[in-house]
Amino acid sequence: MTTVLVVDDQFLIRAGLVGLLRAAPGIEVVGEAENGEQAVDLAAATRPDVILMDLRMPGMGGIDATREILSRAADPAPRVLVLTTFDLDEYVYGALRAGASGFLLKDSGPERLLAAVAAVGGGDALFAPSVTRRLVEAFSRRAEPGARAEQRPDIGALTTRETEVLRLIAAGLTNTEIADRLYISEATVKTHLNRTMTKLALESRAQAVVVAYESGLVKPGQGG
Template sequence: MTAPIRVLVCDDQVLVRTGLVTIIDAQPDLEVAGECGDGRAAVDLSGRLRPDVVLMDVRMPVLDGIEATRRLAGAGVPHPVKVLVVTTFNLDQYVYEALRAGASGFLLKDAPTAQLLHGIRTVATGAALLDPEVTRQLVGKYAARIRPTEGTERDTPLTPRELEVLRLVADGLSNSEIAAALVISPETVKTFVSRILTKLDLRDRVQAVVYAYRHGLAT
């Protein structure tokens, strides 16, 4: 049998944290590795418990979720941990900063349980996840900080198939969801995404989403 995905839950609200722990522990393929109420504890526990995914709140005492994410998953971290930010602030600048800090994904706390569990499993595989409900708002508010250039579909070096994949990435779909939509394998989707990032000189899927919106490739 495959080992369960081990999750560390970090949220300063006890009721929220308890709810997340209960939901996760009820899944046969997931396991709560630990829980804590601030970012510093999350960093310390991650070093000792080695979770597969950290569910991270943004606004917390002692050390906020952004700095904790940077210490766990930022550039230069020897053994980065996958961080899924779960917050109530869908338009907060902290969401953007958390993604820049190295978070693998972002979901709202009021997301359906199935979406939360899907997010954990998606991030655990190494794929990125952006909540489709807030992707447009996030990009609209912060795109200029990431990629200031403008262009049109005629300017892109992407093939028609790559453009199709990019549009689905911009809609917030995971690799498995894109594979199902286009009736291709997840491995093929990963290849397309890698080509897109290389051709457009982008760092990650977050920048790919921004590129798509700023160049009129997604609406």
């Protein structure tokens, strides 16, 4: 059973999401929030597996709420799937930098919504990797280079193999595909990934993609 917290300031959108999720097998909606402050409190109280997070809300927005929830969360931390109107959106990029696991367009259909919840809940692959990569490429070299350099994790702490796994994650490969590419087992891929996430203090696979681009490990336009 995957537990989900739904966060959106618009009642009709929130109610629609809740209705779709409650009708789906294997999903339990454990709470609803209309702003970031409520989301932080409910996330701590209900400890959901997945949080559907609106970005633009009065008071605390989705980016700050995502950062606050993940900083407070005990293991395993919830996976945050942000809801947006536009895919190439600097707010979405900010949410991925804060640790969100992926994003979903608000006009997506029910099947897309359920697939996204399943993908981020599983955590072994990026949801819509080509779109995620396009978003990160669009914003990874924008403003505040000095501030970002100070905040950027040190990928020099990674081993050669961990660096290679990070590069392939940024290319959108699944754990199975990485294992095939490097001739190692999926369990070994997960070990390298877990060590990488710990060393770089990362919360999600999508955040790892951001770090790979911002550090220069992967350049815009590079493939897998």
